[in-house]
Amino acid sequence: MDLGITTVADTDPVVVSLTGELDIASAPPLAERIRSLIDAGRTRLVVDLAGLAFCDSTGIGTLVRANNDCLLQGGYLRLAAPSRHVARVLAVVGLLDTFPTYQSVEAARRADADALVVAGP
Template identity: 75%
Template sequence: MELGIATVDDTDPAITALTGELDIASAPKLEDHLRDLIDAGCTRLIVDLSDLSFCDSTGIGTLVRANNERLSRGGYLRLAAPNRHVARVLAVVGLLDAFPTYRSVDAARHADVAGLVVVRL
């Protein structure tokens, strides 16, 4: 399944919604998109994972690099609404500890600690 990327950048933070699969074949597309956003000055970003069905290590690396780039520019990247399979992958690789992942876009927008994703391994 192909990766779909849709961004609403007229809000602060901007919101990028992903659909489909984020893997070795599609990660470069996302990396380019996220780089274009940062080049345009978008340093605060929420990535909506609600319709992302799969994420491999290449996709995870893309998200980590995007987070690091935003942090270095005084911004942030927050993940929102992963399904339970994607949330488990994020937990296993330690991303839930690396940067905030929220149960909803709204919780991510407000940095609602009560809305953080918690996965018991």
């Protein structure tokens, strides 16, 4: 399955929605899209994971690098609406503690602490 990337850049923060699979084959286009946003001064990003079915270690690395790049420019990267499977992967690798992941895009836009995704038992 391919990765679909949709960007809503006329909002602050910018919302980048992903569908399909984020893996070694599809991570480069996402990295390029995020790099182009950062280069254009758009450093406040919400990545909508609601349509993401799979994420491998390359995809995770892409998100971590994007987060670091946003932070270096005074912005942020927030994740939103991961499926149970993707949230579990994020929890296992410790990303839920690394940068904020919210239950919905709207919660991520508001940085609603009550809507953070937390690692389950």
